[in-house]
Amino acid sequence: xxxxxxIEDTPKYLGQTVKIGAWVRQKRxxxxxxxxxxxxxxxxMQAVASESELPEEVFKVAEHIKQETSVxxxxxxxxxxxxxxxxxxxxxxIEVVGQSEDYxxxxxxxxxxxxxxxxxxxxxxxxxxxxxKIRNTIIKATYDFFYDNGFTKIDAPILTGSAPEGTSELFxxxxxxxxxxxSQTGQFYGEAGAMAFGRVYTFGPTFRAEKSKxxxxxxxxxxxxxxxxxxxxxxxxxxxxxxxxxLVQAVLDNNQAELKMLDRDPKTLEKYTQLPYPRxxxxxxxxxxxxxxxxxxxxxxxxxxxxxxxxxQFDKPVFVLNYPKAVKxxxxxxHPDRDDVVVSADLLAPEGYGEIIGGSERxxxxxxxxxxxxxxxxxxxxxxxYLDLRRYGSVPHSGFGxxxxxxxxxxxxxxxxxxxxxFPRTLNRLWP
Amino acid sequence: xxxxxxIEDTPKYLGQTVKIGAWVRQKRxxxxxxxxxxxxxxxxMQAVASESELPEEVFKVAEHIKQETSVxxxxxxxxxxxxxxxxxxxxxxIEVVGQSEDYxxxxxxxxxxxxxxxxxxxxxxxxxxxxxKIRNTIIKATYDFFYDNGFTKIDAPILTGSAPEGTSELFxxxxxxxxxxxSQTGQFYGEAGAMAFGRVYTFGPTFRAEKSKxxxxxxxxxxxxxxxxxxxxxxxxxxxxxxxxxLVQAVLDNNQAELKMLDRDPKTLEKYTQLPYPRxxxxxxxxxxxxxxxxxxxxxxxxxxxxxxxxxQFDKPVFVLNYPKAVKxxxxxxHPDRDDVVVSADLLAPEGYGEIIGGSERxxxxxxxxxxxxxxxxxxxxxxxYLDLRRYGSVPHSGFGxxxxxxxxxxxxxxxxxxxxxFPRTLNRLWP
Numbered sequence: 001x002x003x004x005x006x007i008e009d010t011p012k013y014l015g016q017t018v019k020i021g022a023w024v025r026q027k028r029x030x031x032x033x034x035x036x037x038x039x040x041x042x043x044x045m046q047a048v049a050s051e052s053e054l055p056e057e058v059f060k061v062a063e064h065i066k067q068e069t070s071v072x073x074x075x076x077x078x079x080x081x082x083x084x085x086x087x088x089x090x091x092x093x094i095e096v097v098g099q100s101e102d103y104x105x106x107x108x109x110x111x112x113x114x115x116x117x118x119x120x121x122x123x124x125x126x127x128x129x130x131x132x133k134i135r136n137t138i139i140k141a142t143y144d145f146f147y148d149n150g151f152t153k154i155d156a157p158i159l160t161g162s163a164p165e166g167t168s169e170l171f172x173x174x175x176x177x178x179x180x181x182x183s184q185t186g187q188f189y190g191e192a193g194a195m196a197f198g199r200v201y202t203f204g205p206t207f208r209a210e211k212s213k214x215x216x217x218x219x220x221x222x223x224x225x226x227x228x229x230x231x232x233x234x235x236x237x238x239x240x241x242x243x244x245x246x247l248v249q250a251v252l253d254n255n256q257a258e259l260k261m262l263d264r265d266p267k268t269l270e271k272y273t274q275l276p277y278p279r280x281x282x283x284x285x286x287x288x289x290x291x292x293x294x295x296x297x298x299x300x301x302x303x304x305x306x307x308x309x310x311x312x313q314f315d316k317p318v319f320v321l322n323y324p325k326a327v328k329x330x331x332x333x334x335h336p337d338r339d340d341v342v343v344s345a346d347l348l349a350p351e352g353y354g355e356i357i358g359g360s361e362r363x364x365x366x367x368x369x370x371x372x373x374x375x376x377x378x379x380x381x382x383x384x385x386y387l388d389l390r391r392y393g394s395v396p397h398s399g400f401g402x403x404x405x406x407x408x409x410x411x412x413x414x415x416x417x418x419x420x421x422x423f424p425r426t427l428n429r430l431w432p
Numbered sequence: 433x434x435x436x437x438x439i440e441d442t443p444k445y446l447g448q449t450v451k452i453g454a455w456v457r458q459k460r461x462x463x464x465x466x467x468x469x470x471x472x473x474x475x476x477m478q479a480v481a482s483e484s485e486l487p488e489e490v491f492k493v494a495e496h497i498k499q500e501t502s503v504x505x506x507x508x509x510x511x512x513x514x515x516x517x518x519x520x521x522x523x524x525x526i527e528v529v530g531q532s533e534d535y536x537x538x539x540x541x542x543x544x545x546x547x548x549x550x551x552x553x554x555x556x557x558x559x560x561x562x563x564x565k566i567r568n569t570i571i572k573a574t575y576d577f578f579y580d581n582g583f584t585k586i587d588a589p590i591l592t593g594s595a596p597e598g599t600s601e602l603f604x605x606x607x608x609x610x611x612x613x614x615s616q617t618g619q620f621y622g623e624a625g626a627m628a629f630g631r632v633y634t635f636g637p638t639f640r641a642e643k644s645k646x647x648x649x650x651x652x653x654x655x656x657x658x659x660x661x662x663x664x665x666x667x668x669x670x671x672x673x674x675x676x677x678x679l680v681q682a683v684l685d686n687n688q689a690e691l692k693m694l695d696r697d698p699k700t701l702e703k704y705t706q707l708p709y710p711r712x713x714x715x716x717x718x719x720x721x722x723x724x725x726x727x728x729x730x731x732x733x734x735x736x737x738x739x740x741x742x743x744x745q746f747d748k749p750v751f752v753l754n755y756p757k758a759v760k761x762x763x764x765x766x767h768p769d770r771d772d773v774v775v776s777a778d779l780l781a782p783e784g785y786g787e788i789i790g791g792s793e794r795x796x797x798x799x800x801x802x803x804x805x806x807x808x809x810x811x812x813x814x815x816x817x818y819l820d821l822r823r824y825g826s827v828p829h830s831g832f833g834x835x836x837x838x839x840x841x842x843x844x845x846x847x848x849x850x851x852x853x854x855f856p857r858t859l860n861r862l863w864p
Contacts, residue, residue: 004662006582006630021662023627023825041630041661042582070825098796098826120624120817121824129628136584143575150438150474152568157855158590158614158637159603159652161862171591172606173614175651176641180862182590182605189855192552192864195455196561198438198473205590205636209608219607220591229473230436230453364530385552385864392553393455393502394530423589423621430593430612432624432817 007043019074047089068100120432130258141250154193154200156186182207190227201226215416220425227399233361236398248272264413279319301327307354330372333361353410359400366390439475479521500532562690573682586625586632588618614639622659633658647848652857659831665793668830680704696845711751733759739786762804765793785842791832798822
């Protein structure tokens with residue numbers, strides 16, 4: 001099997017006879033010629049079977065092959081400028097490895113429900129393939145960015161014994177004799193890590209038992225949560241925009257073919273690599289919304305329509321700074337000059353995608369945090385170890401959280417977030 | 433705050449006056465001179481406060497500073513060849529940022545239970561710091577290796593609706609109106625991914641509700657599970673040893689300081705980068721054990737003592753090939769020449785660490801797999817989507833699973849696996 005070459009390597013074998021293991025994703029032509037659309041995971045290529053140049057039994061195999069049959073194909077690699085992938089194989093021999101009878105995802109249109117019921121097969125098709133390849137690039141670019149910028153990865157636990165922000169959006173787990181929950185954020189663990197390693201990030205699955213069915217929500221999704229000790233919010237914003245820009249650049253560098261498969265214009269993405277991103281205050285955002293006749297008052301949080309409108313006023317992601325204290329989490333730092341807002345920022349993606357990052361500087365004062373926890377009707381004892389971070393050498397620090405699938409949905413130009421993860425989990429979907 | 437420099441950058445500022453934000457991890461000296469051991473997450477450094485050269489109030493702050501107080505220190509960077517870290521600061525000014533009264537982890541000896549009850553603070557100390565820095569290197573080297581070798585990351589879901597291998601070692605989750613479980617392997621999803629992307633890997637947390645308390649088990653741990661289509665076991669073994677070697681090499685390249693902190697001899701690790709690793713058959717392993725007076729018969733699985741003995745016969749990791757079919761999972765490929773063994777391999781780490789990888793070629797035949805599932809007393813319907821991979825273009829493929837924390841425990845030379853993860857989860861530990 002080591003004599004097999006991969007489709008992505010075919011340009012190196014121009015004019016040579018090679019053997020490839022692949023699946024037949026489509027067959028066109030009839031009579032004297034058959035075009036087999038092949039894929040092997042590394043790429044796509046057409047093999048041309050010509051009746052006049054092949055032994056009868058070889059042509060017959062090619063002519064009758066079914067969708068998603070796996071085969072060894074042998075033939076000569078040649079250029080084909082009219083082909084999407086630039087190269088094709090003049091078939092000399094074909095051997096069936098695994099049959100495929102009645103493959104369910106035929107070339108006709110299928111409903112979304114059906115496609116995701118067959119997600120284990122649907123991943124073989126062009127659109128999911130392209131999106132998951134881009135996901136792969138974004139994951140790798142994330143590790144590169146944080147490693148190159150002196151961050152240490154701190155994996156936060158998924159199983160937690162306490163339920164700080166209330167249990168209504170948490171999934172309960174039976175943990176031997178104890179009650180546990182699936183974590184919906186690694187931030188507090190990230191803050192503990194920042195006090196030990198300076199700059200850290202978590203990157204793992206998180207869980208939210210939201211009953212809402214929207215195109216922006218999954219019950220299981222991946223989050224990246226960096227946390228930086230000795231850093232104020234202004235420097236954190238610079239890291240955030242450099243990080244997003246590096247992700248988009250990595251996709252432009254590595255996934256031109258996939259962007260084409262998705263009809264996603266690289267020119268649109270190129271704008272997103274240009275820094276800095278605009279910054280507006282929450283106050284300014286409210287003014288903009290009021291002028292556009294939104295019914296919103298200062299102090300209210302934004303919903304999807306508001307975020308979409310704001311994001312569409314800019315051709316790059318935009319930071320909205322300093323939200324009202326009342327709509328944000330207790331740990332966000334008080335504004336130095338104002339009592340009603342916190343030192344926070346959400347990053348809204350253009351083209352109607354809305355929030356992709358939420359972040360803030362964190363308050364450093366033990367007494368203030370205990371007071372705020374009580375104000376929210378919670379018990380400071382639940383936060384005992386977290387509060388230790390303010391008891392023993394508290395320092396200025398900032399952090400943010402980025403939803404991986406939201407970024408992928410935006411970069412790939414998809415309508416629904418379920419496209420952005422190999423095996424989506426939603427209110428009604430636990431399979432496959 | 434942007435005028436702060438990080439300790440790792442101090443060599444660039446030799447002879448200059450700089451300002452650093454740091455924690456005081458220890459204070460030595462008395463009377464006329466105080467030595468402050470500083471850390472800022474990026475590195476470690478000593479600051480020297482000399483009574484004769486400092487204003488009285490500055491020296492007083494330095495002299496009375498408590499463990500884990502956070503400070504801004506200003507001073508001149510100078511070389512100190514006798515110091516572990518090579519450089520020190522001649523202190524000119526010190527400003528307390530966050531007090532630290534009665535920090536619980538004092539320089540005296542503490543019990544393991546106490547240290548892990550305070551894991552959020554314990555991470556600040558030398559040993560955990562060094563181990564997690566090495567973990568960070570190994571994680572990054574994993575992404576580099578698989579990216580560079582043409583693999584696509586396929587994130588397997590954590591929440592699964594079915595419980596293929598029985599529920600006794602699974603954590604149950606209430607998923608709205610349904611029963612879900614936490615995944616203990618992403619392999620089946622990896623196999624689906626391999627049929628779409630050729631070479632894939634999962635890398636995420638996995639869960640095993642084992643009631644056993646051993647130094648090799650966590651209930652929540654991270655696994656790397658690569659799966660390669662169009663690949664037989666021999667090529668998979670080559671990838672496995674190249675992968676392990678690349679991890680050890682990355683640690684040697686990036687973590688000499690941390691290895692020193694852990695008293696881990698780099699010379700020992702250098703041997704592990706030399707390929708190939710020895711391969712012995714299960715049959716040979718049984719013979720070796722019998723000669724060494726182990727009470728074991730052909731057909732039995734190895735326990736920890738057996739693995740330890742076998743691994744200690746080699747100065748590198750050793751592959752044990754082709755285990756008896758009866759002790760291995762149903763999906764492992766039948767041996768072409770023998771009915772009693774499968775095409776599998778476990779990789780055992782030396783120095784008593786035992787299994788770090790388990791893998792096999794996967795059987796491609798639908799009827800055989802259905803039969804084996806029934807033999808194990810299970811219902812093939814549970815595996816319906818997995819069996820689709822054999823219905824539609826089944827191909828030769830191989831894969832393996834590596835336990836991240838087991839590798840870290842071995843590379844860092846630790847006795848217990850709980851040291852290898854930032855926030856360990858064990859039978860009795862869900863906190864912090």
